[in-house]
Amino acid sequence: MNEVSAPARVADPGEGISAEELRLAGRNHALPLEALRYDVTPAGLHYLLIHYDIPDLDPAGHRLVLDGRVERPLTLDLADLRDRPRVTHRVTMECAGNGRALLDPRPVSQPWLVEAVGTAEWTGTPLAPLLREAGLAADAVDVVFTGADHGVERGIEQDYRRALPLAAAVEDGPLLAYEMNGAPLLPQHGAPLRLVVPGWYGMASVKWLTRITVLNREFDGYQNAVAYRLRQRPDEAGVPVTRIEPRALVRPPGFPDFMSRGRVLRPGPCTVDGRAWSGHAPVVRVEVTTDGGATWSPAELEPAPAGPWAWRRWRYAWTARPGRYVLSARAVDASGRTQPVEQAWNRGGFANNLVQRVNVAVLPEPEPGD
Numbered sequence: 001m002n003e004v005s006a007p008a009r010v011a012d013p014g015e016g017i018s019a020e021e022l023r024l025a026g027r028n029h030a031l032p033l034e035a036l037r038y039d040v041t042p043a044g045l046h047y048l049l050i051h052y053d054i055p056d057l058d059p060a061g062h063r064l065v066l067d068g069r070v071e072r073p074l075t076l077d078l079a080d081l082r083d084r085p086r087v088t089h090r091v092t093m094e095c096a097g098n099g100r101a102l103l104d105p106r107p108v109s110q111p112w113l114v115e116a117v118g119t120a121e122w123t124g125t126p127l128a129p130l131l132r133e134a135g136l137a138a139d140a141v142d143v144v145f146t147g148a149d150h151g152v153e154r155g156i157e158q159d160y161r162r163a164l165p166l167a168a169a170v171e172d173g174p175l176l177a178y179e180m181n182g183a184p185l186l187p188q189h190g191a192p193l194r195l196v197v198p199g200w201y202g203m204a205s206v207k208w209l210t211r212i213t214v215l216n217r218e219f220d221g222y223q224n225a226v227a228y229r230l231r232q233r234p235d236e237a238g239v240p241v242t243r244i245e246p247r248a249l250v251r252p253p254g255f256p257d258f259m260s261r262g263r264v265l266r267p268g269p270c271t272v273d274g275r276a277w278s279g280h281a282p283v284v285r286v287e288v289t290t291d292g293g294a295t296w297s298p299a300e301l302e303p304a305p306a307g308p309w310a311w312r313r314w315r316y317a318w319t320a321r322p323g324r325y326v327l328s329a330r331a332v333d334a335s336g337r338t339q340p341v342e343q344a345w346n347r348g349g350f351a352n353n354l355v356q357r358v359n360v361a362v363l364p365e366p367e368p369g370d
């Protein structure tokens with residue numbers, strides 16, 4: 001168990017992104033920020049996070065086992081699941097490590113900037129009725145979800161496995177999804193079956209789902225007890241990472257500079273827009289700054305949010321005058337949570353919802369012949 005206690009590494013001062021981190025970033029791509037234009041993210045533009053390999057699963061032979069502290073263990077194939085009540089939820093999913101690579105010092109892992117997010121329409125059958133049908137034992141505490149993918153993480157060989165506290169598992173939101181955006185799940189998003197836990201950071205939404213096991217104790221597996229905890233020091237137990245902290249993103253205006261991704265805009269009236277979400281409570285306010293945070297003004301929120309678990313569009317009318325600007329937006333939710341303008345650091349780089357900074361240069365049209 002020595003390797004377990006070996007803490008994840010934090011980069012040395014000035015240490016750049018390594019080839020290992022770059023390889024992870026290539027496998028696990030982000031949302032191109034211009035895709036914030038879509039209410040529902042096209043499947044190929046939704047971010048990805050895959051700890052090990054995408055497993056090779058045959059939908060025809062796929063089985064889901066439900067066992068542990070239940071009266072009637074069940075084994076279901078995909079046809080059985082499709083015969084059950086069918087629901088579609090529009091859900092904004094965000095990786096708990098979003099924002100990690102912007103922290104100083106930088107936790108070494110999948111190096112997300114701010115784009116590890118997407119919104120999809122997930123279709124499947126609700127989890128809670130299935131658990132009830134199997135007959136939950138009175139002493140049930142945690143529900144463990146096992147994926148078919150297998151790997152090694154900091155020396156510990158494991159199937160990807162995550163538990164939800166029983167109270168969260170029997171809420172209305174969680175579903176066993178077999179479709180994304182009206183089509184069968186893609187291999188990279190968990191085909192043929194995944195869990196989707198609305199409002200929770202992505203690690204809870206176990207892909208390639210093969211087994212659901214009800215425990216009469218707290219699950220002590222790697223992804224709950226070692227990874228996905230907020231810690232300042234490697235030797236503390238830390239606090240579990242759970243629901244998504246509020247965040248607003250700006251859809252980058254104008255057009256980009258290839259290398260820096262800085263934005264170029266023409267002078268004149270301009271609508272700055274983007275999306276905002278929170279897994280704790282509905283977003284009730286978005287504020288925008290065009291002066292790097294010196295002053296904040298309210299943005300207009302789209303009137304009807306698309307359900308309780310999807311991001312909300314916001315808009316802000318701006319008159320762009322020649323010059324250089326830093327644009328940011330911050331979300332406030334009904335629980336009063338908001339986004340910090342100074343980083344709140346933890347060793348894993350989790351739940352970092354520091355406000356995004358978008359560099360904008362407002363430049364006049366080039367003269368002909370320039």
Ligand SMILES: Nc1nc2c(c(=O)[nH]1)N[C@H]1C(S)=C(S)[C@@H](COP(=O)(O)O)O[C@H]1N2
Nearest residue numbers: 048049050051095147160202203205206207
């Ligand atoms: N089986 C399994 N499920 C998984 C993962 C994984 O590596 N294996 N990654 C998790 C993490 S950390 C995230 S953020 C989401 C990402 O889901 P997506 O790739 O469909 O966007 O899946 C979660 N479910």
Ligand SMILES: [Mo]
Nearest residue numbers: 049095096202
């Ligand atoms: Mo994640």
